[in-house]
Amino acid sequence: MLPINFDTVKDNFLKGLTPLAENLFGDLRNLAMNDGMELWDEIRTDLDRRTQLLAEGKLTREEFDALLKMQAGRIEMHALTAAGLAAARIQRFRTGLISLLINSVRLAL
Numbered sequence: 697m698l699p700i701n702f703d704t705v706k707d708n709f710l711k712g713l714t715p716l717a718e719n720l721f722g723d724l725r726n727l728a729m730n731d732g733m734e735l736w737d738e739i740r741t742d743l744d745r746r747t748q749l750l751a752e753g754k755l756t757r758e759e760f761d762a763l764l765k766m767q768a769g770r771i772e773m774h775a776l777t778a779a780g781l782a783a784a785r786i787q788r789f790r791t792g793l794i795s796l797l798i799n800s801v802r803l804a805l
């Protein structure tokens with residue numbers, strides 16, 4: 697199987713990040729986008745490796761999703777937390793980011 701074009705995965709992620717941030721945070725979307733990019737930077741290496749394993753059939757979609765959810769769920773949203781936003785609202789954003797990452801990878805497969 698051909699290697700995954702990770703530029704495509706990142707492009708898919710970025711295309712979804714802006715509307716997700718705008719829908720959940722409106723005027724604070726820039727803070728949300730900063731946290732979204734921080735999440736991307738923190739998981740990039742593992743995401744690349746796991747995506748390749750998924751493409752090679754060495755991970756199932758369910759395993760891939762579970763690993764990504766576990767890792768991304770532990771990443772702090774520093775800018776949004778510093779802005780004093782409610783934890784439940786930040787968790788909705790984190791959940792949206794995880795879904796966005798999963799969908800971005802699937803679109804690139």
